[in-house]
Amino acid sequence: AQRVTQPEKLLSVFKGAPVELKCNYSYSGSPELFWYVQYSRQRLQLLLRHISRESIKGFTADLNKGETSFHLKKPFAQEEDSAMYYCALTNSGNTPLVFGKGTRLSVIA
């Protein structure tokens, strides 16, 4: 069964500090991993996907197949990064997204 685990419900960091939001997954195939973000009073939106290997708003995430992890990182947190972050995966084929429970990031000025 596919499962996504985000161990932290809440993560508070000071502005300018590094951020790491943890995500671990279990899968039965070849997964595609994503990070979605939901800012206050806005809809859920895609932040980044592992296959693109891109940096969005300073965030990066590396897929570590050995540790089955896809942690989201940013070297210097900004107040506007405060939001709910969801890690998600989809398996090979056309399976729908499976989401973790989310981590609320709070960046303190």
Added chain:
Amino acid sequence: GAGVSQTPSNKVTEKGKYVELRCDPISGHTALYWYRQSLGQGPEFLIYFQGTGAADDSGLPNDRFFAVRPEGSVSTLKIQRTERGDSAVYLCASSLTLDRNTEAFFGQGTRLTVV
């Protein structure tokens, strides 16, 4: 419209009543998904459509839940004999295709409260 639209944004209903939740996907998107998000949880898959047909409805919790997409565009999620445990935010998403690398765009959700 520019994005996925869901109506109503809020719905309060009495236990045992029937409700319909509507989703207008982005024009041209063939894939449409319904998710349910309970308090403190991530979105949980309910059902998805490719065109008019339900490609996978394995996430529907029981036979009180049903969804249709008769013309391959607008979709309606129907819940019969609502229960308090059905209270949640119901999210709709659409994507251009079913390809897993295609971005899914979410609506703002319908918050259903069963009293």
